[in-house]
Amino acid sequence: MKFFRILGRSIRDAFKSVGRNFSLSLASISCIIITLVIVAMSIVVSYNVENISNVLREDLTIVAFVSNDADEFVVKKLKLDIEDISNVDKVTFKDKSEIKNEMMKEDEAFENAMKTWDEEENPLQHTYLVKVKDIEEITETATAIKNLDGIDVVKYGEGMVDQLITVFKVAERASIIAVIALVLMTMFLIVNTIKLTIFSRKREISIMRLVGASNFAIKLPFVVEGMILGFLGSILPVIGMIYGYKTLYTYFGGKFFTDIIKLVRPEPFIYYAALIVVGIGILVGMLGSSRAVRKYLKV
Amino acid sequence: MEFIKFNGVTKQYKNGVVAIYDLNLSIEKGDFCYIIGGSGSGKSTLIKMLYREEKPTRGEIILGGLKVNKLRNSSVYKLRRKLGVVFQDYRLLPKSNVYENVAFALEAIGLKKRDIRPKVLKAIELVGLKSKLRDYPDNLSGGEQQRVAIARAIVNEPKLLICDEPTGNLDPVMSMEIVKLLEEINKKEGTTVIMVTHDKTIVNKRKKHVIALKEGHLFKDYKKGEYIDEIL
Structure with missing residues (x-):
């Protein structure tokens, strides 16, 4: 008191x-x-x-384009190789025909241009969508993926990030x-x-x-x-x-x-x-x- | 019964000045004691050591069984609650009235408001200022201001009242009134009073216990009723 x-x-x-x-x-x-x-x-x-x-961190994705020369074995092996990289969180494969269909749905112009493509003619590439654990190490991870055999190009909005x-x-x-x-x-x-x-x-x-x-x-x-x-x-x-x-x-x-x-x-x-x-x-x-x-x- | 005891007390300030030298004295409980002496005789240092404003360099001071010199800084307040101090310059709060000035002493130690009021009124009545409760210090005479300071000093019913030249700023008539008031407190409440003064007339008229200091030494300890004739 x-x-x-x-x-x-x-x-x-x-x-x-x-x-x-x-x-x-x-x-x-x-x-x-x-x-x-x-x-x-x-x-x-x-x-x-x-x-x-x-x-x-949740949205940013590395898109790895698989070379069209890669055979089916290389494409499948690539998934394991990417998953082995320490900063990789999740890997999703997207088939090039799946990408074609998605693009056709998005835009009528794409639809007109792509509807006649068959599997052989489709110039698009198979892709791996890769999520990373640490966004600050995304550049190193992208470089590691790019160095894998069978990967053509890697994109992740590098400059902006x-x-x-x-x-x-x-x-x-x-x-x-x-x-x-x-x-x-x-x-x-x-x-x-x-x-x-x-x-x-x-x-x-x-x-x-x-x-x-x-x-x-x-x-x-x-x-x-x-x-x-x-x-x-x-x-x-x-x-x-x-x-x-x-x-x-x-x-x-x-x-x-x-x-x-x-x-x-x-x-x-x-x-x-x-x-x-x-x-x-x-x-x-x-x-x-x-x-x-x-x-x-x-x- | 010894209430205050100085055993071989020496006080040397940091600048090397020795204000009190090997002082031995005792004051009885309920005593009214004057401390006299010229400037630089050590009067103020002596009472400052009593309320632990200063610490002795050597020796022992006992007040009501308490070794004052051994008190830790954090416990000094416990000692000060048992004593009241009055100064020559009154030290009142100019923006507070008589009642507030006296009540301040009890508020500061955290007393309940309902306990403060009766104590303050009793103290103010004792010093004869009941009619000036709401007056501010500026509207009071010197004597009245000193009465307020005395009321503040006794409001917590201290065992010891220390007065450092309380009549120093007052004319002879007012001075005598203040002294009589202090004597009344001493008699009525049984409070031990120590009063430092320069005024030999008062000391000789009242014929109380007198301790005379000279250059830091105990010059003479006059028992009650003795006449002081030495010029100090």
């Missing part, structure tokens, strides 16, 4: 103090807002990148660096805000010490103040993130320019992300104020 009384008093004092040092509090809150906006964007981007990578992976990685690293730099800057500002509060309440603190308030009771209001600053700073980024992402999702119809890049559904993802942003705000505020209390509050 005593703990809750001290906590209640600390919360009351912390709110008073935020109001008393309003300009510095506002500076801290503004800095937290900027930090958390970047954090929120990073969370949204990295979760979507993760999602896109997963989708790509490599570029996408590079862009995602750069975006992820840049956002992590920006977040760390901003978190440090925010903590520095919070330390200074709390330092000012400590100085403005010097008399109060000295009386508290004299009358026998515990160190915990003396320190708590300042730590709570840091947490309040963090919480207040997280409100705008969270609102911006929830409405911004929902609007973006609706505007793009759930995908980002192409069908390959599908956005994560806003619910419940965005609410979990909001909780993380609020949590980070409070944590940064708490760490900043704890540091100031350790440094400037001699109790």
Whole structure:
């Protein structure tokens, strides 16, 4: 009970103090807002990148065209050889007549051109559709397949995949660096805000010490103040993130320019992300104020 | 019965100054004791060591059976709950009224609101400020402000009241009123009172136990009723 009384008093004092040092509090809150906006964007981007990578992993297929010179034995042996490659997940064979039929169904022009082809005349090639386990090693896997006897050509959208992976990685690293730099800057500002509060309440603190308030009771209001600053700073980024992402999702119809890049559904993802942003705000505020209390509050 | 005991206490500050040198003294429970001495005699250091604002370099301080010098920093608050301290400059919260200033001492140690009110009212009544409950320090005279500080110091019913030159900022009439108030607290509540002062007139008029310090040494320990004539 005593703990809750001290906590209640600390919360009351912390709110008073935020109001008393309003300009510095506002500076801290503004800095937290900027930090958390970047954090929120990073969370949204990295979760979507993760999602896109997963989708790509599921959708991306290496198409290996079997040479028309290969006999039936070579074609069958190729399946085993491809399956032996360590990064290969699943191998599916497609007969060239099956491909012809599918193409004829897709387009009338194809149908007119292909309907007269018999087995001998069909210039299409048997193909193996190969799924990989690790998308980042797709180039090596494709090369290994291409080197097999009986494989003519291998296609997997090589340029695009490599570029996408590079862009995602750069975006992820840049956002992590920006977040760390901003978190440090925010903590520095919070330390200074709390330092000012400590100085403005010097008399109060000295009386508290004299009358026998515990160190915990003396320190708590300042730590709570840091947490309040963090919480207040997280409100705008969270609102911006929830409405911004929902609007973006609706505007793009759930995908980002192409069908390959599908956005994560806003619910419940965005609410979990909001909780993380609020949590980070409070944590940064708490760490900043704890540091100031350790440094400037001699109790 | 010995309530406070200094056994061979020496205090040397970090800059090398020795404020107290090999001090031995004792104060009885329920005593009213003046500590007198010139500037730099070690009066303030002595009382600071009592409420563990300073630690002795050597020797032992015992307060109500508790070895003050052995207390860990994290436990100092337990000692301070058993004593009250009053300063020359009152140290009141300017934005809080009389009631709030006194109640602050109990809020800070986490007392329940319903327990705080009767204790605060009792302390304020004892110092004679019942009619000024809602007044702010700026609207009070020096003597009244010191009364608020005394009320705050005694509100938790301490065993020991330490007063560091409480009359230093007051005129002779007000000073005497404050001294009488402290004596009343000493008598009514049985609180041991230690008062540091420069004012020899007060000391001689009241004829209490007096400890005189000079350059960090115990100059003389006057028993109750003795007349102080030395110029310190």
